[in-house]
Amino acid sequence: MQALNTLLQRQPQAATDAVRPPRGQVAGMDLGHRWYAPGTHITIRGLDKRFGAHTLYDNFDLDIPKGKLISIFGPNGCGKSTLINMIAGILPYDRGQILFDGKDVHDTRIGYVFQNYREAVFPWMRAIDNIRYPLKYLKLSKGEKDARIDKLVESFDVKIDLNKYPYEMSGGQQQMVSIMRSLVVDPEVLFLDEPFSALDYEMTQFLRDRLQKVFMEKPVTTILVSHDLDEAVYLADYVLLLSRNPTRVADFVPFDAPRPRTAETTLTPDFLRVKGHSLEIFQREVRK
């Protein structure tokens, strides 16, 4: 709950001299001593993370493109959640730099959906108040806030009564509330840590489709951790395959099937090729 509160209460601050990146740290320019390409949103350089004597990340570099959905897939315990938590600014790292368009995470609006929705939604608030909650930290008029909520409710095609409390809702409905709450701030970056793994198939399909719809309306840089390779490929613009520790990028595989993707997408040669290739890399890493 602590991490959640920190995230929900984080307001983008005006850039100050203390947090403004040094001259030259803009997309397409030299970031310190390394080049990064135009179109890059998040740059990770020289990241180290240790848990006690165990080195999880050692001088790790990664570029994440803007407005794309990246699925992270890799062996158990390779550090998928640790990576997104470090990028989202809720877990400290030992060394390195993570910048968003040259900005610090504290100057970036982010949305985060946790796997465990039961601990993520506020049980004492109605669904609608859960969704509205992060807006109290943004400088918007009441009319603007209402308009945001109305648009989200419309996008998600919500059929349930949002005046209900979480305990009156199914797990899938609670996770939908959690996803809507992460989107209401109009995030620059959206983090999804296994958001569907505890949900039934029907609800998973529904929420994947809603997410795709929102993403098509406005492509927001999204980082998804998934244990389901079909899901990882189905939703992704790129599948980031991680190795065993110390964690490296094993591959970064593009998948550019048109959206919205449907059940038919999973039967296309392109989908089967990307999935087959990803599985091969995964099995190679697991055997190491």
Ligand SMILES: Nc1ncnc2c1ncn2[C@@H]1O[C@H](COP(=O)(O)OP(=O)(O)OP(=O)(O)O)[C@@H](O)[C@H]1O
């Ligand atoms: N707070 C912590 N203290 C000590 N070790 C930790 C901590 N958090 C994670 N680890 C260790 O770091 C490694 C990576 O954990 P992480 O949860 O990031 O992996 P993951 O790839 O998301 O795992 P999974 O596939 O099981 O979801 C694991 O070995 C884990 O035990």
